[in-house]
Amino acid sequence: MANIADQESAWHDHDADPSAADIRLVISASALGTVFEWYDFFIYGTLAASGIIGRTFFPAGNETLQTLLAWAGFAVGFGFRPIGAVLFGYLGDRLGRKYTFLVTITLMGVATAGVGLVPSYQDIGMAAPILVLLLRIAQGLALGGEYGGAAVYVAEHSPPGKSGFYTSFIQAGVIGGFILSIAAILFFKATLAGAWESWGWRAPFLFSVVLLAISLWMRLKLSESPVFKAMRAAGERAKNPLVESFTYPGNLKRMLVALFGIAAGLTVIWYTAMFSVLSFLQTTMRLDETMAQLITGAGALMGVGWFVLFGWLSDLVGRKKPIVIGYIMTLILLFPIFQVMGAAANPGLARAAERAPVVVSGPHCAYSPFASKQADDCARLLEYFSKKGVAYTQQKTPVTSVSIGGEPVADHTPAGLDKALADAGYDLKRVTPGARNIALILIAILAITALSGITYGPVAALLSEMFPPAIRYSSLSIPYHLGTGYFGGFLPFISQYIVARTGNPFAGLWYTWIITLIALIVTVLWLKEDRHGHIVT
Numbered sequence: 372m373a374n375i376a377d378q379e380s381a382w383h384d385h386d387a388d389p390s391a392a393d394i395r396l397v398i399s400a401s402a403l404g405t406v407f408e409w410y411d412f413f414i415y416g417t418l419a420a421s422g423i424i425g426r427t428f429f430p431a432g433n434e435t436l437q438t439l440l441a442w443a444g445f446a447v448g449f450g451f452r453p454i455g456a457v458l459f460g461y462l463g464d465r466l467g468r469k470y471t472f473l474v475t476i477t478l479m480g481v482a483t484a485g486v487g488l489v490p491s492y493q494d495i496g497m498a499a500p501i502l503v504l505l506l507r508i509a510q511g512l513a514l515g516g517e518y519g520g521a522a523v524y525v526a527e528h529s530p531p532g533k534s535g536f537y538t539s540f541i542q543a544g545v546i547g548g549f550i551l552s553i554a555a556i557l558f559f560k561a562t563l564a565g566a567w568e569s570w571g572w573r574a575p576f577l578f579s580v581v582l583l584a585i586s587l588w589m590r591l592k593l594s595e596s597p598v599f600k601a602m603r604a605a606g607e608r609a610k611n612p613l614v615e616s617f618t619y620p621g622n623l624k625r626m627l628v629a630l631f632g633i634a635a636g637l638t639v640i641w642y643t644a645m646f647s648v649l650s651f652l653q654t655t656m657r658l659d660e661t662m663a664q665l666i667t668g669a670g671a672l673m674g675v676g677w678f679v680l681f682g683w684l685s686d687l688v689g690r691k692k693p694i695v696i697g698y699i700m701t702l703i704l705l706f707p708i709f710q711v712m713g714a715a716a717n718p719g720l721a722r723a724a725e726r727a728p729v730v731v732s733g734p735h736c737a738y739s740p741f742a743s744k745q746a747d748d749c750a751r752l753l754e755y756f757s758k759k760g761v762a763y764t765q766q767k768t769p770v771t772s773v774s775i776g777g778e779p780v781a782d783h784t785p786a787g788l789d790k791a792l793a794d795a796g797y798d799l800k801r802v803t804p805g806a807r808n809i810a811l812i813l814i815a816i817l818a819i820t821a822l823s824g825i826t827y828g829p830v831a832a833l834l835s836e837m838f839p840p841a842i843r844y845s846s847l848s849i850p851y852h853l854g855t856g857y858f859g860g861f862l863p864f865i866s867q868y869i870v871a872r873t874g875n876p877f878a879g880l881w882y883t884w885i886i887t888l889i890a891l892i893v894t895v896l897w898l899k900e901d902r903h904g905h906i907v908t
Contacts (some may be wrong), residue, residue, distance in 0.1 A: 379644070394529075403586060406547040447507045452856035455511060456845075456849045458515070462516070464612035464843070469494060472590070473516075475513045475517040479514065483510065484579050484580050521831075534686065535684070535685035574747065607841060625846070628897045628898050633890070636694075649664065677821045686832075722796070733752075733770070734767065756874060782801070
């Protein structure tokens with residue numbers, strides 16, 4: 372079996388190895404650029420979780436549909452990431468790593484600032500969501516080229532035995548972008564408190580221009596990677612990297628393993644650890660919005676070290692072992708972690724749901740989260756409880772009815788249901804947990820970020836080592852962004868839809884669980900390493 376490490380060594384010009392100062396600049400410029408790039412992409416998702424994006428650009432007369440449309444806009448950006456991977460992967464393999472990701476970060480910064488300038492639906496009608504979706508497409512294209520460029524660039528500067536550690540800062544940069552998006556929102560929310568809901572929320576988008584200037588200033592100082600310079604000097608660049616990515620011997624299999632075994636698995640765990648946690652605390656458990664953002668941001672910040680730790684560890688034990696262990700631990704611990712988090716976040720709501728379960732009965736109960744108006748009384752009841760974040764179970768009966776804690780509720784109007792829930796002990800006001808419970812939530816977030824770190828930390832090095840240098844940018848980027856774009860990008864939308872349909876606040880986690888199981892099977896069976904931990908095909 373071929374060893375990609377041997378090909379890497381053949382193209383590495385050791386006489387031109389970068390100095391320690393050069394390596395520090397490479398890592399810092401690449402990692403900070405990744406932070407800023409993902410900040411630009413995540414600021415939309417962070418505000419979508421708070422409902423501002425939906426209210427401003429996707430008013431639908433249905434709060435659940437509004438939220439789903441906002442998350443659909445989030446997913447659109449991910450959907451176009453593979454196209455960006457194809458376009459910029461081709462340019463990166465033909466023209467070079469450095470200049471390609473200079474273009475991607477410029478496109479991202481301009482598109483992000485553009486979202487902050489789009490007028491609301493009330494001002495320009497359907498043009499508002501259309502413009503937002505077009506800008507999300509531009510963001511997706513940019514991100515499709517950014518990650519592969521940064522990962523390959525750092526990996527090709529790394530000395531032997533250090534690739535996992537050095538590229539782990541790229542992985543940490545992704546979570547850094549999420550943290551920065553929350554920090555920016557909290558900062559501007561505090562400084563623009565009186566205007567936040569009307570226009571202040573646009574400031575984090577416009578702030579992207581500042582981040583773009585910093586990133587360009589740093590990246591312009593960088594030189595091309597030594598591996599690419601050696602290939603260019605020898606005239607051995609790929610003539611058509613896209614075609615050769617699919618025709619190079621064994622490469623299609625490598626790309627499929629990277630897609631279904633690596634990218635799909637790591638991304639659903641990552642997005643569950645970040646966006647699902649934030650959405651779960653803000654909506655399902657009804658935490659105060661600012662408190663939920665503070666807790667999630669603090670937990671993510673505490674978890675950054677996991678990515679560097681497991682990237683470094685993969686240099687010692689190989690890339691496959693940490694990822695397989697992380698997948699297995701996720702399958703075991705995912706539901707318990709969220710159950711601990713839910714009980715700590717809103718213990719009163721958790722106790723009420725256990726003590727006085729809600730049962731909705733009817734002949735059809737054809738509830739659709741996409742409908743602006745439900746077809747029958749039973750569906751309207753399910754919509755009511757879904758919007759409230761109250762768990763329910765369904766039964767099929769000839770007559771529509773609802774019971775709370777075994778007591779029938781005669782008045783099915785919102786006011787009547789509000790009273791019945793209150794009488795049964797459901798407190799649906801926004802809550803702020805006590806210090807002990809906040810500590811428990813942070814421990815739960817730290818646990819799930821550990822699951823993300825162990826599966827994500829080694830990945831930039833792993834993917835770089837999987838593919839031949841001449842087609843590495845394209846071959847890495849295409850499966851990575853297909854996996855993260857479709858399996859991960861649609862996670863908030865799919866999980867929220869499952870929760871809305873089932874009434875079970877934990878049901879959306881099954882999506883993460885199933886994709887992780889598939890990734891585990893593919894990785895165990897088809898990702899091969901030699902005894903030194905090098906990827907073989």
